[in-house]
Amino acid sequence: MQYKIIRSDKELLQIKEEWVAIESKSEDTTYYSEFNYNLNWWNAHKNENMRLHVICILNNKKIIGIAPLIIETKKKCGIKYNILRFMGKGDFFSFIIEESNNKLSIVKEIFKIIEESDEWDKVYLSHIKEKTALANFLLRHDKYNGSFKYLMECPKFKFEQYNDFAEYKKEYKIDKEFKYYCNKLQKEIGYNFKVVNNKKINMYKSISDIHKREQEYLAKNKLRSDRSSIYSDNANDKFLEDVFKDNENVYTFFLENLDGEIIAYYSCYFYKKYIHFWNTAYDYKYEKYSPSKVNNYKVFEYIFNQEKFKDYIFDFGSGRYAWKFKWTNDFDIIYQLTLYNKTKKGSLLKKYTK
Known part of the structure; x- marks a missing residue:
């Protein structure tokens, strides 16, 4: 096997075709591994x-594995250092590996290249999903196992487990808590439930405005000083707006009042039989109606009633929030890997930045 490291925007664009070909067939990739998604992130966030530092493994001049990485310079405890990490923003990250019996060997080769480099002081690879080639390699490796730690759960639900919504909600006792709010909101306000593909209607401005207003409300009225909108950061705003633009993989599920105003929404990425839930918000004027609960109910009712989604999996995203486990008892584990270089700076980082 040979390798090359992509260091420029031009080189990154040149491997698009091979990246997409591998990513589309790989069992380990999610929407967060998709080429255009990562390119949009890079174009929005890149800075001085x-x-x-995208490592490509080749066999007979053909790319068979990609580690989508960047090197970022940071400063902590007075120490300026270089950290090697995944590019992008998402709930799952992985190496993009061609499906074969050689997957672990490809991952091994990537780590050999990483270890031989003096360009980084710290490696931090987070949100690595269990049962992937990358997780398997790290768990069974004598050196890396101890540095490969549990991060959190990512709840998920498989629709094929139940014949219909009625059977599902009976087992999970969904109506007991959620139907009350559905009826209350309909009786006192009136609403319609809608599903929009972003290729047809760009929902970005509508949902980002609601999200920003909700976070401002929580910070001011609920003393939630930790709250801020993902859309308030200029780079993140540009990244997400570019992701949404003409994207048929982006769906928005939302409640709309009788005047056509959004009450609450779910934004999701559809990819390879997965529905990746990644963002939600509600209009704070309707807070007493628990509109997010109503929207949750309507989303699952809608998906159950669509035969084409029968074998899909709903990914609730990272985080063990109680509300997610009211809808499922299943989850994936994600991990994080932290390594320090054997250089003097790497040793100082290991000592002072844990």
Whole structure:
């Protein structure tokens, strides 16, 4: 096997075709591994403290594995250092590996290249999903196992487990808590439930405005100083707006009042039989109606009633929030890997930045 490291925007664009070909067939990739998604992230977030470090493994001049990484310069405890990490933003990250019996060997080769480099002081690879080639390699490796730690759960639900919504909600006792709010909101306000593909209608401005207003309300009226909108950061706003643009993989599920105003929404990525839930918000004027609960109910009712989604999996995203486990008892585990270089700076980081 040979390798090359992508360090420029031009080189990154040149491997698009091979990246997409591998990513589309790989069992380990999610929407967060998709080429355009990562390219949009890079174009929005790149700055003087970041540089591309995408490792490509080749066999007979053909790319068979990609580690989508960047090197970012940071400063902590007075120490300026370089951290090697995944590019992008998402709930799952992985290496993009061609499906074969050689997957672990490809991952091994990537880590050999990482270890031989003196360009990084710290490696931090987070949100690595269980049962992937990358997780399997790290768990069974004598050196890396101890540095490969549990991060959190990612709840998920498989629709094929139940014949219909009625059977599902009976077992999970969904009506007991959620139907009350559905009826109350309909009786006192009136609403319609809608599903929009972003290729047809761009929902970005509508949902980002609601999200920003909700977070401002929580910070001001609920003393939630920790709250801020993901859309308030300029780079993140540009990244997400570019992701949404003409994207048939982006769906928005929302409640709309009788005047056509959004009450609450779910934004999801559809990819390879997965529905990746990643963002939600509600209009705070309807807070007493628990509109997010109503929307949850309507989303699952809608998906159950669509035969084409029968074998889909709903990914609730990272985080063990109680509300997610009211809808499912299943989850994936994600991990994080932290390594320090054997250089003097790496040793100082290991000592002072844990």
